[in-house]
Structures are given as structure tokens and as C-alpha cells.
Amino acid sequence: MRPNWKERARPARLEARYEFESYDALRDFLDEAAELSEREGLYPDLGFGRDYVNITIHAEEGRESLAEEQRRFARLLEAFGPTCVAA
Template sequence: MSDASDQLVAQSCTPCRGGVPPLDPEEAESYLAQTPGWSLHDQAHRIEQTYRFKNFAAAYEFVKRVAALSEAEGHHPDIGFGWGYATISLQTKKIRGLHQNDFILAAKINRLSNEGGSSSSA
């Protein structure tokens, strides 16, 4: 993991109550460089990554770990999964765009992925 990713992992998500502007595309690109495997979508209002697994059970276990992490961080992604994959999508819905929290959680999900033996594909 890179030093920049480590810096994000060391942080915690902060409550977002709205009223703050979402990251602009340049800011989002800067954070994206710190979260390998993630890609920008919806005109830089959302990030997403698909992780690959050897079977359904491994994907399910990863999703459970992501859910527990998300609860602990108080920041919740959209998750889709099936046999051999889990797709994680992040955006801060209260501001209808990206916030630093999305990238903090993305870095932490990458760490979970590295611990659990998945591979990622953008």
C-alpha cells in the first residue's frame, strides 16, 4: 500500500450533514490516485470498484466484512455481489457527490481486499 493510501486508512470518516460542496473533479482525481483500482463515474460524483473472488462464498464473506467496516465508519456504500465478484460504489448522498469520506472508506476497503485474497478490476 502506498504512503498516501496509508494516510487515508489512518483517518476515520466524519459525519456529513450536508451543506458542504462535493469535491470538484480535480480534487476527486487527486484522491483517486490514493485509492488504486477505484474509478470515477457519473461526472466525478461517484467512485466504484469490482473485486473478484474464487467463488460465491468468498465474495459473500468480503461483503460481510465491508458491511461491518461501513457500520464502524458510519459511511455506507452501495454493494452488488454474486458468484465470484463484489462491486462497491461510494458517494456521499447528502451532498450528491464525493467527499473525503468516500476515499477514506475506499482505502480501507482496499486494505480488507488485500487481507482477504481478492483481486480487483476496474
């Protein structure tokens, strides 16, 4: 996993910020992320503007730590995301 994903302990989560060159590139990423979410059954929190998206992947309800599924999801997002910068 890229070092720019920040792991937080309370509550357990992964955070990242992706920046884009254009709104069209951002939309393409959001469409890909939506398809990935449907396929994997994992729905991160997304907050976005014209040229960035902040992503938070939370641990499952009732768990105190992240499972491999959340870490895998982050890696899959990287496969089609632009440069990830510190959140």
C-alpha cells in the first residue's frame, strides 16, 4: 500500500486524498470507485471537490481494527487512481 494512505486508530480507518488534473478525470475515478464498491460490497466515505477526493475506509461495525478487505480495497483503488497525497 502506498505510504500516503494514513491509518488512524480511533476509530480504525484508512484515509487518503487523490488530486486530479481535471473534473473529467475526477468523474472517471468516481465512476470506477462506484463500480469497485458494488463489486466488493465495501462503501467508503467520499468527499470531493472540483479536482480532489478525500476517501475514508472504515473498519467494520464493532471491530477495533481494519480487516484485510479494507486494505485490499485501498490497493484496488490505487490501481486506477492518480497520485495519492497525504490526507
